[in-house]
Amino acid sequence: MPKPRLLVHICCAPDAAYVIGLLRENYDVTGFFSNPNIQPAEEYERRLEEARKVAAILGVRLIEDGYDPSRWMRVTHKFRHEPEKGRRCDVCYAFRLERTARTASGLGFDGFTTIMSLSPWKKAAALNRIGKMFGRRHGVEFLEADFKKKDGFRKSVALSKDLNLYRQDYCGCLYSRRGDKGTPDEPKKALR
Numbered sequence: 001m002p003k004p005r006l007l008v009h010i011c012c013a014p015d016a017a018y019v020i021g022l023l024r025e026n027y028d029v030t031g032f033f034s035n036p037n038i039q040p041a042e043e044y045e046r047r048l049e050e051a052r053k054v055a056a057i058l059g060v061r062l063i064e065d066g067y068d069p070s071r072w073m074r075v076t077h078k079f080r081h082e083p084e085k086g087r088r089c090d091v092c093y094a095f096r097l098e099r100t101a102r103t104a105s106g107l108g109f110d111g112f113t114t115i116m117s118l119s120p121w122k123k124a125a126a127l128n129r130i131g132k133m134f135g136r137r138h139g140v141e142f143l144e145a146d147f148k149k150k151d152g153f154r155k156s157v158a159l160s161k162d163l164n165l166y167r168q169d170y171c172g173c174l175y176s177r178r179g180d181k182g183t184p185d186e187p188k189k190a191l192r
């Protein structure tokens with residue numbers, strides 16, 4: 001019996017390498033790179049290139065969404081002073097999961113999910129709530145997950161080192177680069 005076809009939203013290569021490896025055991029996985037939150041453009045290109053590399057290593061197809069940060073900036077602007085994990089992040093999750101759900105539905109996938117819950121800086125409960133909402137709206141099942149469980153993040157750090165993947169030191173938007181409160185501080189140095 002063929003495995004269900006799952007569209008997996010990918011935010012970065014190091015996390016994708018671990019999570020896609022897991023999901024491939026039970027699903028026919030296609031990656032979906034949809035991240036207009038990432039700025040500046042050179043950083044976006046670098047993360048996309050790394051995602052292509054992981055897709056090639058794992059032998060999965062990668063669908064690349066367009067890159068238009070201006071709309072993302074408009075919808076998150078009012079929350080620019082929120083700390084990371086605050087309301088700006090909920091809007092950012094929704095922006096990307098809505099596009100993933102619409103794409104999964106349009107291309108006839110059996111379901112969709114995101115790898116984002118692997119990160120300790122992401123709220124799995126919010127991702128699952130928002131994913132299910134867009135799944136219902138677009139008539140495609142959302143696979144709930146919290147990939148950081150079972151030591152997932154540490155395993156992903158080890159695997160990404162083995163594969164020599166670029167691991168960023170901020171989440172993606174300029175607000176996260178400049179500090180939790182959107183102030184023009186020095187970039188944060190913790191690896192993600």
Ligand code: SF4
Binds near residue numbers: 038085092093175176
């Ligand atoms: S900190 Fe990360 S999740 Fe939150 S708005 Fe910025 S890019 Fe999106």
